[in-house]
Amino acid sequence: MAPWVVRPMDKSERCTIHEEKRHPRIGIYTGKGTSHSWLWFVEIFDRLGLFDIAFLTETELRRDGLDRCDVLAMSGGDTFAIAESLGPGGADNLRRFITNGGLYIGSCAGAYLPLRSSKEHLNLFNFVPAKIANITQRLPESVRIREKFCTAYGCSFVFHPVREAVQVATNGFPPFRQAPHLTAPLYGGPPMIAEGDTQVLASYVGFTDQTVFLVDEQLAADTVLGKAAVIRQQMGKGHLHLYGPHFEHPHFAKANQLLIDGMRYDLARDLLRPHDDTPTEETISGEVCRELLRDIKREISNSRIVAVGLEPLSIRWVIGNKVYEPSKIREFIEPLWKRIRPLEKLNQLTLLPGQASRWREAASSTTRVLRRLKRDTDKGIDTLPAARDTFEALNRICSLFLDIYFRTMRHALLQSQP
């Protein structure tokens, strides 16, 4: 099999994963509790030409959403909210998915989720016998970015000593054979202490010029350095890969490559399902396609314009355990905006029945809710309800848009193969 190489997407080529005979079907969790960081997974899978992607909400995870997946990518966000949303049904399905040979890739909140915990909801996901090092009963003093510094955890606190890029060293074991030293960004992810048969793939070894200290530097070093940054755990026939730092962040190519190396290493030898077209898909082209794309582009542009209009305003919203600033809105919108042009060039869309009208509605409702948020902000009234609606709408439109994008690209790829 040809190597999967991560490199920036350009106009002329996609990545060599096209040469793979069979592509894994990858589920990306986009349900309650996630932050925009699931879109980083989208970015690297797109760069690799891995187009068989399923965007799964908590409802789909509780049902049968994982049944047709080989991999589940669980991004950053609010671990408590994710655990509560998935509930016992989601936990059971996730356990079954992994033990039957599935690969779970958890980053940041997605890494916390399957670690051992006694807390309600989280205790449903005790899959990995590892602990976190950034837990304390006596909260240290925060020196900056207080709003992102800690989360209550029963009688204790999970605190985040640093943010931004940190140095990580791989531990020389497969699947991390390349890049012994690298940097990756930490946005609240765990420094971990492995126990039992948990394999440490990489450890935190230092800070960088970009590292932002949220506590005293010595305390940060004591808490983070030497701890596990990436761990691997076998569970039945499957595996979990847990990343404290965001190895999937698109600006960190070495880290991306290792994440993909790891994924490839632990993919089940026989992928879980045949990767045929879904029989109910329909492909549209020509003027009908152009019109649909123009309607979507109109609304994404409208949303993007409001998002830029909100950015200079000094507001932020606490939703669940996460703090959101206006700049987060474009983190959702830009990945869509940059994929409109490739779709326009292709002038072809592969859709499920009824998806076109849902797409139009989701796009226009995103504009509406964003404009409401801006108007409420201008009027000086409480914007938290509108912000909640906004981020929910953004998540919805991103999932739907990207589902259509990947469905279309996959169809086009299959068409182009002899």
Place this chain on the structure above:
Amino acid sequence: MEYLASNKIGIVDLTTREILEEELEDDLVLEKIGGVGITRSLYDRFADEDPVILGTGLLTGSLVPGSALSVITAKSPVTGRVSHAPLTLDAGMELKYSGFDYLVIKGAAVKPVYLWVHDGILDINEDNDLWGKDVWAATDHIRSLMGDDLIQVLGIGEAGERASDLAQICINYWQSGDRMGFGGLLGKKQLKLIAIRGMGLLEIAEPEEFVEHCAGLLSAVKSGGAAKIRGIAAMAAALGAPDLDDWLKPLTHKHMACFNTPLPTNTFVFLDEDPALLKETTVAEPGFLLTDISPLLKLKRLGLPAADACRILRECAKRGMDGAAVAELSEKAGLKDMGAIQGALSTLKGPAPTAGETAFSPWAAIGNQDPATWLRRQAVAYIFGLDPVFALIAPELTEEKLLDIASIGTELELTSETLDEVVAHITGS
């Protein structure tokens, strides 16, 4: 057209509500270069359909100093000639990044509409609340509706709605260089405003060389004779007009430049706030941005105090009226104080002899310049997309350098012979 362009011409028929898009072909650029070269060509193509053409210059929105200009081309109801008016401040640049290089607006709507131009999308929208609003309220309304305060609005007020020859298309809250009565044309089309927002990008053929040349031009301008100009009074003096400085100084709050123009050619005066205030004002409408030299000179000549003159111009902007025409007609009517002039605004009738004798708006005052030189310079500014006032006082931006930099930016061989031909066609010389 791959470089320095969005590669798109939008054609809107307000009657049928049909919107078409065409590519901007290299051949058209090679023949007409850009700006008025192409807006005039598009006007001729659609002349039977009473078109209003909006267009960007070839260098509009680029790093070339003064690249703030887009243009409106249409048949002036004031002169009866095909004429051109400047769109400056940030509106010219915004059009360049909106995803359209040129917009052709044909026909007339059955009921009032507005155009929403954004990221390569053109929408004809209705809004029952817009018609009847003054320019300022309409700008606020559309920005609030669309959720962004950076949206650039080309709009008309009550003067335009009643298709007055004194009506002008304003830029956001401020007066433009429209001396041609184009505001009345929009009124006849029931087109209240054109809202523009663009977050596009321009590709440059040879970016490093292009930037290097732009930096060279900027250095030349900054060490040139006009480098010390600050504000509209200094600009008037530089063009050979009578001095406005002492008259305006007590009201002057700050000077403001158009997009990427190294000299601030506009002046913001405070009328209902202390001009020396150095913190955010709490007054909702503290003053007015002076963008047009001519009405100031005329109102000063009438003997009005600067504050009264500026209040009249603020009222003109709200109503969407050409301040120069108002000043001229007020003088003719023997109106000599603010109350009388403001009281007569809804009854003043044109045409006012302020549209000049050429195809170009005399907004960039001719001052003490040779008319032929002025005309040539205006044509060049309107072709390449340079602020036409700035172009008059920045001789460093030579035609040779502009052609050179345009060729570097586009990879097209643009020659002085082509420029001569386009200028001759536009000016009729």
